[in-house]
Amino acid sequence: MSDRKNLLMAVGAITTVLLLLAVNPWFQLPEGTLRDVVTWGFWAAFVVLLVLLFAERRQPGGEEVEIEGPAFTRFLFNNSRAGLFWLPVRIFLGFAWLDAGWHKFTDAAWMDGSGTALGGYWARAVAIPEEGRPAITYEWYRAFLQTLIDNDVASWFSYLIVFGEIAVGVGLIVGALTGFAAFFGALMNMSFLLAGSASTNPVLFTLAIGLILAWKVAGYYGVDRYLLPALGTPWRPGVLRGRDTRSAGAVG
Numbered sequence: 001m002s003d004r005k006n007l008l009m010a011v012g013a014i015t016t017v018l019l020l021l022a023v024n025p026w027f028q029l030p031e032g033t034l035r036d037v038v039t040w041g042f043w044a045a046f047v048v049l050l051v052l053l054f055a056e057r058r059q060p061g062g063e064e065v066e067i068e069g070p071a072f073t074r075f076l077f078n079n080s081r082a083g084l085f086w087l088p089v090r091i092f093l094g095f096a097w098l099d100a101g102w103h104k105f106t107d108a109a110w111m112d113g114s115g116t117a118l119g120g121y122w123a124r125a126v127a128i129p130e131e132g133r134p135a136i137t138y139e140w141y142r143a144f145l146q147t148l149i150d151n152d153v154a155s156w157f158s159y160l161i162v163f164g165e166i167a168v169g170v171g172l173i174v175g176a177l178t179g180f181a182a183f184f185g186a187l188m189n190m191s192f193l194l195a196g197s198a199s200t201n202p203v204l205f206t207l208a209i210g211l212i213l214a215w216k217v218a219g220y221y222g223v224d225r226y227l228l229p230a231l232g233t234p235w236r237p238g239v240l241r242g243r244d245t246r247s248a249g250a251v252g
Contacts, residue, residue, distance in 0.1 A: 007052065008052050011048055012049055015042060015046050015049050018041050018042035018045055019042050021038050022035075022038050022039050022042055077213050077217065078216060079217060080217050080220045080225075082214065082217050083217045083218065083220030086210070086211060086214050086217065086219075087221050087222075090172050090173070090175060090178060090211060090219070090222070091173055092207070093185065093207050093208060093211065094172030094173035095169065096200065096204060097165050097166075097168045097204075098165070098166060098169025098170060101165030101168075104117075104161070104165065105162050110161075110162055111158075111162065113155055114154075114155055115152075115154025115155040115156070115157065116154075118157060118158040119149065121195070122148060122154065123149065125145055125196055125197075126145050126146050126149065135195065135196025135197075136195060137194075137196075161188070164188065167181070168182075168184055168185040168188070172185070174223050175218070175220075175225070176223035176227060177219075177227065178211055178215060178218045178219035179219075182208040182211035182212045182215070186204075186205050186208035189201045189202075189205035189208065193205070216228070
């Protein structure tokens with residue numbers, strides 16, 4: 001136990017030091033091999049840390065709650081009655097995504113198979129102006145979008161966005177797999193934010209994070225009231241996988 005804890009602490013310390021070297025604005029490493037080694041070293045150490053932490057949950061006391069959260073948050077994220085709080089949030093977010101997806105679905109620039117609208121959006125996002133700051137802050141995301149542009153994937157990626165937005169909207173409105181719907185909605189919000197588009201994305205992203213945290217109860221007044229107990233979770237099988245779930249509440 002002690003050796004495992006020491007290893008965990010050591011990897012955590014290495015990850016922290018590498019991160020400080022990579023992002024510290026007062027001591028910046030010069031561009032080149034050393035900076036690349038530190039950056040990739042951080043990500044490698046971080047992945048190792050995640051693996052160790054994931055394994056740690058199996059150890060004695062790994063599932064013990066050492067620091068209790070406020071009673072209100074436990075109620076908000078775990079009690080089925082709190083579903084009444086998340087219901088209007090879910091519906092507001094759902095219609096926002098459904099409206100955005102439907103607007104694109106009825107726009108020929110998104111649905112003509114050429115990817116004109118999306119390709120233009122990506123081109124504007126990756127452009128670096130002669131004066132002022134570019135729309136994209138992180139070089140890795142600009143490189144990612146440039147790769148998509150160079151491979152001409154906008155023609156089919158636009159369909160993915162359109163039907164993805166509609167699916168997220170419908171899922172949130174009816175309360176079906178609410179946590180998954182909110183996650184993919186937040187993923188699209190973050191993608192738009194990284195591309196320099198604020199608009200309503202900060203608000204939608206914040207609400208989506210709340211729904212993700214409340215995934216067990218956010219869809220209780222919806223399809224999830226029956227769907228989650230039937231499906232269960234990887235750590236607790238539901239009715240469809242052979243477990244007799246007598247409660248109609250959300251999966252815990």
